[in-house]
Amino acid sequence: MATVISGDTGINKVADGAAMPAGSVLQVSEITTIAITGVVTDGTQRTFITKAFTPKSATSTLYVEGGLGMQVYGNGNANSLEWQVLIFKGSTELKRIVNHDNSNHINTYHRTGAVNNPRHSEVSGNTTERTYTVQCKKAQASVGRLAFSNAEYPMNYLRITEVEN
Amino acid sequence: MEELNLLCDALSKSHPTTTYFNRTFGLTFADFEWTDNSITESQFDAAVTSVATNAYARSRKAAYDLLNQDEMRYDDLTNSTSTWPDAIAAIKAEFPK
Numbered sequence: 001m002a003t004v005i006s007g008d009t010g011i012n013k014v015a016d017g018a019a020m021p022a023g024s025v026l027q028v029s030e031i032t033t034i035a036i037t038g039v040v041t042d043g044t045q046r047t048f049i050t051k052a053f054t055p056k057s058a059t060s061t062l063y064v065e066g067g068l069g070m071q072v073y074g075n076g077n078a079n080s081l082e083w084q085v086l087i088f089k090g091s092t093e094l095k096r097i098v099n100h101d102n103s104n105h106i107n108t109y110h111r112t113g114a115v116n117n118p119r120h121s122e123v124s125g126n127t128t129e130r131t132y133t134v135q136c137k138k139a140q141a142s143v144g145r146l147a148f149s150n151a152e153y154p155m156n157y158l159r160i161t162e163v164e165n
Numbered sequence: 166m167e168e169l170n171l172l173c174d175a176l177s178k179s180h181p182t183t184t185y186f187n188r189t190f191g192l193t194f195a196d197f198e199w200t201d202n203s204i205t206e207s208q209f210d211a212a213v214t215s216v217a218t219n220a221y222a223r224s225r226k227a228a229y230d231l232l233n234q235d236e237m238r239y240d241d242l243t244n245s246t247s248t249w250p251d252a253i254a255a256i257k258a259e260f261p262k
Contacts, residue, residue, distance in 0.1 A: 042184035
């Protein structure tokens with residue numbers, strides 16, 4: 001059911017009970033810190049950000065985007081290091097970004113840009129609470145390492161924007 | 166972070182198949198959660214020792230990198246001076262083995 005606004009007040013009064021105009025932003029929900037930090041060399045997939053979200057409308061579109069700031073250490077490994085940043089809704093994977101350090105595998109460098117930012121959009125479908133997460137894993141164990149820190153690499157976020165259709 | 170980076174490098178070299186998660190950025194054995202092919206505390210201590218043992222070499226290299234050594238050698242040849250070996254000797258003296 002679409003979110004409605006009152007026609008009793010405001011400029012350019014609308015009919016009482018009318019749906020929000022298409023394109024209206026109903027809510028924006030964001031979290032910008034990761035729950036776990038540290039240095040990782042194993043291939044375990046871990047959840048760094050969790051956000052519960054309840055749509056205001058069952059017919060809206062949800063734009064879900066996340067990102068992780070991290071430092072990637074190639075440290076002279078012979079092989080390219082691969083890591084993945086993922087968005088989940090509950091236990092369902094919505095989007096997976098796969099990154100490689102390619103020719104930088106011998107170096108230590110930062111990766112905090114758009115390559116770490118998976119995005120997804122979907123129709124809300126109902127107004128039931130659901131939980132989105134940002135997860136990350138290093139694809140190959142014992143090749144390089146990743147470091148996560150709210151202080152050192154703060155470009156961490158999970159943002160859900162709900163827009164009426 | 167620099168100390169932890171050095172320790173992680175040493176662990177990668179001495180135990181390349183060992184993987185771990187260090188949540189605290191700490192430098193002790195207890196700070197590491199070993200995932201695959203865990204090592205013993207004595208093996209960990211050996212890696213810590215290797216980092217400390219090589220400290221002089223890292224300090225020397227950092228100091229060497231600040232020198233324009235090619236130009237110093239050229240000037241020494243041209244002017245019959247010894248600025249280059251003097252500078253190297255001073256660095257070695259400052260950071261002994």
